Amino acid sequence: MRQTEERDDDMITTRTLTGRGECKTPSGKLVAISVRCDDDGIVEARLDGDFLIDDRGGHDCNDGRTDCHTDDHDDDDMALIADLERAITRQHMPIDTARFRSDVRQAIDAHPDSELIGTTADAIITATSRAIADARNTDADPRDTADGPAISLAVNNAGTATANSAGAATVTANTPHPAPDALSDRWRDLALYVVQDPQPYSPPMQMALDQVIAQAVAAGDQPPTLRFWNWGGPAVVIGAYQSVNGEVNEAEAAHEGFTVVRRITGGGAMFVRPDDTITYSLYVPESFTHGLDAVESYRICDEWAFSALHALGIPAVHQPINDIATPSGGKIGGAAQRRFRGTSGTPGCILHHVTMAYRIDGEAMSRILRISKEKLKYKVKAVASANKRVQPLATQTDLTRDQIIHGMADHALATIPGAQSDSIPESMLMQARSLAQTRFSDPDWTHRIP
Incomplete structure (x- = not known):
């Protein structure tokens, strides 16, 4: 727990605490959530990690300008992250998991051209739960483990990653095998x-x-x-x-x-x-x-x-x-x-x-x-x-x-x-x-x- 602010307004003391939580999806990537929260809910949230985003819509960036990245190329992926952070800050204490999951998935669905790879809505929820627990110096929900609700990335023996429709925990064992030497x-x-x-x-x-x-x-x-x-x-x-x-x-x-x-x-x-x-x-x-x-x-x-x-x-x-x-x-x-x-x-x-x-x-x-x-x-x-x-x-x-x-x-x-x-x-x-x-x-x- 890290106390960052304590304000006394009209004899009412408000504490603001900060915490950080992480969730690594097996066969996937890590997502981390940093939060600043008070007694009512999350005041501010930041999302980071080693996940990947594939921008399948994108913007044309081929007009010879070397500055197009500043206005166009990064807009979609960072807009997705910003919407996810806003979804996190909309949550109130105690966290309604069903509503939280719906808000996160809605934020992801709002960016159909920016595919989030290696992490999931449930992993974001788990990382947030751990961040809140860290801020409050409490234990996270015992049901909150990366082997439970955070996993919705399935990997089959062909090496194909898919998210199952219910977001349930399914990971099929993957045994790496040498790639063929003949090029396709x-x-x-x-x-x-x-x-x-x-x-x-x-x-x-x-x-x-x-x-x-x-x-x-x-x-x-x-x-x-x-x-x-x-x-x-x-x-x-x-x-x-x-x-x-x-x-x-x-x-x-x-x-x-x-x-x-x-x-x-x-x-x-x-x-x-x-x-x-x-x-x-x-x-x-x-x-x-x-x-x-x-x-x-x-x-x-x-x-x-x-x-x-x-x-x-x-x-x-x-x-x-x-x-x-x-x-x-x-x-x-x-x-x-x-x-x-x-x-x-x-x-x-x-x-x-x-x-x-x-x-x-x-x-x-x-x-x-x-x-x-x-x-x-x-x-x-x-x-x-x-x-x-x-x-x-x-x-x-x-x-x-x-x-x-x-x-x-x-x-x-x-x-x-x-x-x-x-x-x-x-x-x-x-x-x-x-x-x-x-x-x-x-x-x-x-x-x-x-």
């Missing part, structure tokens, strides 16, 4: 450009390059592209909907020379050291994932990577929703996506980027990142720390980091029909340099969710 027909007509950063780029520049290249592919001005990043410095890269304070010890990050940046995709925080990290981005037309649900979209975008890693002797598998993992369930890396809508006659774009750990300094990571205990409860074999949860590539192969990167790039060129080496046009680099300064180095953007 969707790769046949891409004529992919394979690019390796010619020099190290700063973390803000890397964030900007992702947006600029994705916008160019969406507009039809750049062919489908696979880019391998060259990091210019250590970084903590937080997801679009994460809280900076909830994820990062900023003082420690600054002390150890890490730049904190926010990317334009959802998902969790990335702990990056240039020599310990492999990152790539895939920029493909929207039609590439047409007809696929969220889980299959992630799998198909990494299909080439599974094939490449297998060719290098590394048995990587897809672990829904968006992880690259070992067959035993240890995490190698994670993916995130963002959709850029095209105009009439332009292809649109799916930005799909992945960061994989080559090595990891668990002690440094634990000093800089705030690791959620709620997340750790649901990892395979109930591992007790993030250091054990992540199984970097160096533990599975004698290949160097550079050998893996070059091997993956060569494999893409050899196996993806029409793939060819290329470079990033100077015009895009100029746009990205500007955007790195105006957006991704801006504290207001980085701290848009405090």
Whole structure:
């Protein structure tokens, strides 16, 4: 419990308390709710987490402007979050769960083009219940567990995520299995450009390059592209909907020379050291994932990577929703996506980027990142720390980091029909340099969710 305010108006004392609660959906993502409440109800609420939002409606962002993100691109997903926060603040004590569930689902249904992935209405309710209990220094409802009402994400053996109609708790066991090495027909007509950063780029520049290249592919001005990043410095890269304070010890990050940046995709925080990290981005037309649900979209975008890693002797598998993992369930890396809508006659774009750990300094990571205990409860074999949860590539192969990167790039060129080496046009680099300064180095953007 954290008492933040006590006001005496006409001899009536009002206490305002703050609390935070989290709920991790098994085989899904974490949602966190921070509340400020008084005796009557919730005065203010903030929602954050490593969940994903797929903007399937979106706004046209292909007119050459590099500032379209500020007014258009983020409107729909942040409007969904704002409506969910308003639904939470409408609740009164004691909480009417049925009404609360109806309000949350109504807020979600009001944004049909913004698909909330990895968390559910019931998970939001559970996290809110825990936040109220934290504020009041009481125990949450004993029926409130992440194994109970918070789960409505089902994962079947094919790796497909579905929400059941009643929101009941059903999770079918999923056993990851190696992806086939032969690429599916969707790769046949891409004529992919394979690019390796010619020099190290700063973390803000890397964030900007992702947006600029994705916008160019969406507009039809750049062919489908696979880019391998060259990091210019250590970084903590937080997801679009994460809280900076909830994820990062900023003082420690600054002390150890890490730049904190926010990317334009959802998902969790990335702990990056240039020599310990492999990152790539895939920029493909929207039609590439047409007809696929969220889980299959992630799998198909990494299909080439599974094939490449297998060719290098590394048995990587897809672990829904968006992880690259070992067959035993240890995490190698994670993916995130963002959709850029095209105009009439332009292809649109799916930005799909992945960061994989080559090595990891668990002690440094634990000093800089705030690791959620709620997340750790649901990892395979109930591992007790993030250091054990992540199984970097160096533990599975004698290949160097550079050998893996070059091997993956060569494999893409050899196996993806029409793939060819290329470079990033100077015009895009100029746009990205500007955007790195105006957006991704801006504290207001980085701290848009405090």
